Amino acid sequence: MRPEIAVTGLGLVTPAGHTVEDNWAGLCEGRSLATRDPGLEGLPVDFSCQVPDFDAERELGRSYALRVDRFIQFALVAARRAVSHAGLDPRTWRGERVGVLLGVSSNSLDTYLPEFRHLGEDRADRVSRLMLPRSMLSMPAGEVGIDLGARGPNFAPSSACASGATAIGVARDLLLSGACDVVLAGGSESARSRMMATCFARLRALSRRREDPGRASRPFDAARDGFVLGEGAAVLVMERLSDARARRAEVLAQLRGYGASADAHHPIAPHPEGDGAARAITAALEDAGCKPQDIGLVNAHGTSTRLNDATEAAALAQVFGDRVPPVTAAKGVIGHALGAAGAIQAAYTVLALRHGVVPPVANFERQDGDHPLDVVAGEPRPTAADVGLSCSYGFGGQNAVLLFAAA
Template sequence: MTDTPSTGASSAPGPAADPVVITGTGLVTAGGIGVEATWRAVRAGRGTAAADPELADSPVPISCRPPSADAPVRQGWRLDRSTRYVLTAAREALLEARIEAFGPHPPDWDPARVAVVIGSAAGGISVLEAAHRRLLDRGPQALSPLTLTGHLPNLSAAGHLSLALGSTGPALHTSTACASGASAVVHAAQLLATGACDLAVAGGTDAMATALCSAAFARMGALSRRTAEPATASRPFDQDRDGFVLAEGAGVLVLERASHAAARGAPALAELAGHATTSDAHHPAAPDPAGRGLRTAIALALRAADTGPDEVGHVNAHGTGTPLNDRVEAAAIRDLFARTPPSVTSAKGVLGHTMGAAGAIEAVLTVRTLLTGTVPPTANHHRPGPDTAGIDLVTGHPRDDAPRLALSHSLGFGGHNTVLVLRR
């Protein structure tokens, strides 16, 4: 393992007497509405990217866009897509946790003891883009009075969900780019550990398949240019990878202390055994080429879980399909787990890159791997390159496996690294 710096990193303090468990999960992705639909899609290992009419004038006119998600609230059509996604995913997650929170009656909980922590990279960006076009075309009087409440990141994510649930505990927004959803899970676990809440609804959402975001990412050179074959464009860890496919979606997890879940008779799907966050302090967009921040986050998260690398059976990788990310992440996995290589997969070959939602979506998929004993394949991986070889990447078909301990990696622009340790 690498040396662990004493600054620039945070992690859980160690295994808790009353561990944090996941009691519910919900997803909205290009694979479908709901966990089962998405799980079937990632198990099938076929990319969902397609030509996107909304991006017809973009330099890269493809995306991974979910089916239409009707928010389970009145006048949901007025909300940004990202808000509709997270409300839909939250409803599924709470139902699995045996809580009816969107019905005609208030849920059976103390609303002051419920926290909402949702991450996003861009907030209600489609609302903002539409409002800006209206301002330029028709002047300020054409703006909706709901422009800011639809766009502001705190409202488009945690705020509107807290309103829908009637929860009066902490309602927080995290924004660590592509690690935002995983960061939200970490913050929720910390709130539970300090006793600030009894139940937390945590996750991530983003809807950045917009003209502005697509063009900006294209100018950065971050997007795959395989527009003639969009379903095979996203190629995590492949020799021929050339960037990610922009995607939308949301992932939500319900977190509780184990004793609270047991008292309710709620299912403990998995334990959040440890977590850690670090910063690269290297570059606004590129990862540290030595992967020091990621390696430290892995070490800290394993320490927090009171375990070591030999116990890790599976890694759900960030795996964007960009040349730099995949090289750095593969090297970290190859080096840190050399004695007992874990199975590795990336869902982005199927679902594209959902930005601030990715960490939460992939945490849910990691829980599914632990529950089912199945590792989904990394789609569109055909040629391992010298810079990503040496890891046990699952490709082609799902693999029957029975990991008891798994990691979910999330990396974001700005050098954010978040690692979650999940235990069956």
């Protein structure tokens, strides 16, 4: 019998707030947090979902806040809070047995713009010495390891918008193998840069509802026209269930299954029948020893783009037939945090199982397409579900699905 894996701590920094409680309240309110973004003024898409009232200097100190980019700041704050939530003390743990896996898809890109300008003006001497260490994808994990004295395996899984979920799945494997006793796993991203907004707008992936940003992100709704850029971080503290019980930790949920796959179809478009996504869901079910009818809720990737939502619905129909469990999708509320999205979703799935509630999808009014879903909308729906899926998919056809069970 393989060990069971427990989630014992959560740390969240998202547009819904900086605490677990604020995030859960905002998610259950089911209202989009998209607003005008001064940093995007003048662009074709000038709104986003922003982490509110985040004071990096107060949280981390002035010198540190100036040294690292926003996506690293989020990761460190979320990790500290997750560790505290788990009742662990970095001063006393065996640091060499503590791993850190934080998925990142890109970074803010803001750091690069002034530095490339210097280079383009033949002023190489003006390029910041901190450009690389403040922006590399591996640095959130590296900085968290330094800050908390976590000296075990430390790296950044990068599978586009599935990165945070991939990190959690690989963290589970480290625990199962015995390589670690504790892993801090999740993802961090701040996608609200002018370059990122421009790139996604050029791909026609972003909603163009400039006149009403609060109505822009609408996963699975017939009137959806693209996603809304977001940002944030989520960190889960994971350990073997036996170890958590031995130290009398509160177990929030168990991670029972992980499935991953590749569409091997197209650089940015999902497989039209949702083939890769369906295989990842099936792999997670098989890994957990579960059947489709055991699943009580689905936290969908739900980007609010025409193609992705349609193919995700097709994938769910492949696996569940005409009995798809109740579906929620957090991006309607907090936007799309790219590499952090899968980790944030995972934390929200843990909270949904813990509270016995499926949060509503913001702005959902009616469906289209051939694969109708039971989309939770309007208000939170009580549920007796004790098993749920968190599904994440990304560019390159990279898919990761996590299966959680209530504690």
